[in-house]
Amino acid sequence: MYNRNMIAYSTPPMIEPSVTFLGAAQSVTGSMHLVEIGSQRLLLDCGLFRGRREEVRQRNTHFPFDPATLDAVILSHAHIDHCGNLPNLVRQGFRGPIYCTPATRDLAALMLADTGRIHEEEADSQVTSGDADRTIDHCVPIPYEQELALSGDVQLRFLDAGHILGSAITVLTFHHAGRTHRLTFTGDLGRRGVPFLRPPTPVPAADLILCECTYGGRRHDTLETMAAKMSKVVRGTLERGGKVLIPAFSLGRTQLVLHFLQRWMRDGVLPRLPIYVDSPLAADIAAVYQRYGDAFEHLPAAGLPPVHYFRSPEEAREVSLLPEPCILVASGGMCDGGRIMPHLRLHIDDPRCSIVLVSYQAPHSLGAQLLQLRPTVRFHGRNWNKWAEVVSISGFSGHADHEDFLALLGPALGETGKICLVHGEPPQAEALATDLRKMGFADVTVPRREEHVKVA
Numbered sequence: 001m002y003n004r005n006m007i008a009y010s011t012p013p014m015i016e017p018s019v020t021f022l023g024a025a026q027s028v029t030g031s032m033h034l035v036e037i038g039s040q041r042l043l044l045d046c047g048l049f050r051g052r053r054e055e056v057r058q059r060n061t062h063f064p065f066d067p068a069t070l071d072a073v074i075l076s077h078a079h080i081d082h083c084g085n086l087p088n089l090v091r092q093g094f095r096g097p098i099y100c101t102p103a104t105r106d107l108a109a110l111m112l113a114d115t116g117r118i119h120e121e122e123a124d125s126q127v128t129s130g131d132a133d134r135t136i137d138h139c140v141p142i143p144y145e146q147e148l149a150l151s152g153d154v155q156l157r158f159l160d161a162g163h164i165l166g167s168a169i170t171v172l173t174f175h176h177a178g179r180t181h182r183l184t185f186t187g188d189l190g191r192r193g194v195p196f197l198r199p200p201t202p203v204p205a206a207d208l209i210l211c212e213c214t215y216g217g218r219r220h221d222t223l224e225t226m227a228a229k230m231s232k233v234v235r236g237t238l239e240r241g242g243k244v245l246i247p248a249f250s251l252g253r254t255q256l257v258l259h260f261l262q263r264w265m266r267d268g269v270l271p272r273l274p275i276y277v278d279s280p281l282a283a284d285i286a287a288v289y290q291r292y293g294d295a296f297e298h299l300p301a302a303g304l305p306p307v308h309y310f311r312s313p314e315e316a317r318e319v320s321l322l323p324e325p326c327i328l329v330a331s332g333g334m335c336d337g338g339r340i341m342p343h344l345r346l347h348i349d350d351p352r353c354s355i356v357l358v359s360y361q362a363p364h365s366l367g368a369q370l371l372q373l374r375p376t377v378r379f380h381g382r383n384w385n386k387w388a389e390v391v392s393i394s395g396f397s398g399h400a401d402h403e404d405f406l407a408l409l410g411p412a413l414g415e416t417g418k419i420c421l422v423h424g425e426p427p428q429a430e431a432l433a434t435d436l437r438k439m440g441f442a443d444v445t446v447p448r449r450e451e452h453v454k455v456a
């Protein structure tokens with residue numbers, strides 16, 4: 001199966017170990033990198049690309065290699081931009097194992113089933129829920145810190161990346177030309193100082209480190225600032241007799257927000273209000289988080305207020321129409337769809353209510369429109385008066401910020417060959433690259449898509 005977009009990977013007998021960057025290179029979507037070590041061909045992540053419609057179709061359905069020739073996939077975590085295109089890979093002939101942590105397998109099953117449903121609703125997509133199920137059958141769960149020998153003298157080890165439940169740093173060790181070599185892929189790295197999941201493991205030194213840089217050059221709110229901002233908006237809304245709407249992505253963000261809402265209510269930082277979650281996917285994810293209790297730095301303790309999950313939209317609407325104040329977390333982090341939409345329609349023009357944005361808002365999203373100083377917003381074909389209070393709290397990010405990167409990479413200084421920054425827009429990547437060079441890392445680059453880099 002050859003097409004003109006396919007990169008010709010001829011395999012001479014003594015091929016140099018290398019990485020080819022195939023997605024999330026100078027961008028944040030569709031994470032995918034091809035690692036070649038001897039005769040082994042390993043794919044790091046197989047994320048769904050999102051962007052302009054035509055490019056989406058082209059990038060997601062045409063792999064620049066034959067999926068049948070891959071020996072294995074190594075999956076860093078269950079976010080769709082890292083695992084979402086696996087069903088296409090399987091559909092197009094991939095037959096090998098997908099190595100991931102046990103929690104990532106369980107979460108990927110939920111995430112892929114959910115996107116499978118979305119794909120089926122789009123007439124032009126061929127991916128089905130059946131493809132998602134078959135993909136999960138390929139998963140081979142490997143716990144953190146366990147060494148696994150892959151074929152071709154390659155050792156694989158996962159370390160806790162602290163980004164979402166199950167997220168992993170991948171460490172590959174192998175021999176080439178009489179030396180031991182190491183390749184480290186951070187996947188997405190979590191924050192330090194926001195105790196919920198365990199903190200990210202410092203990135204191990206390697207001949208080549210592939211490091212994400214989503215928030216290079218940026219600094220997130222501290223936990224104290226987050227608590228102060230949330231307290232102000234929740235107390236103000238309660239005094240006015242309104243509702244607090246929190247749009248949040250179902251995997252990662254929702255669990256983090258709920259954890260701190262509960263904790264702050266218990267500790268008196270926030271007034272006690274009913275907490276509702278309108279996202280069937282988040283309800284399923286909550287059950288998986290519960291099963292892996294030992295992944296958490298602070299187990300939910302006694303005295304936490306309850307959280308009620310809605311599965312049916314009707315039940316959610318009923319509560320949304322009640323006059324009592326409450327906190328309503330709903331799916332759709334950027335307000336461009338999801339279960340937040342009916343609540344926005346009901347409350348956007350209610351000056352008693354507030355909308356708390358806890359995610360990055362892409363430039364053309366409704367969330368970004370909400371943040372602009374304009375009296376109206378446009379969605380669902382009409383203009384709406386924007387009379388609800390809109391507040392943004394950046395600290396709920398699941399990603400490392402600039403200081404986190406410097407701290408997590410610091411220990412690798414002196415024993416690391418080169419660092420390639422991936423999963424970040426060029427300004428963020430350059431900001432991080434500049435400070436890593438200042439720290440003493442001699443070789444830091446920001447590879448383009450389809451760029452080919454030798455490991456050693």
Ligand SMILES: [Zn+2]
Pocket residue numbers: 077079163188
């Ligand atoms: Zn992620």
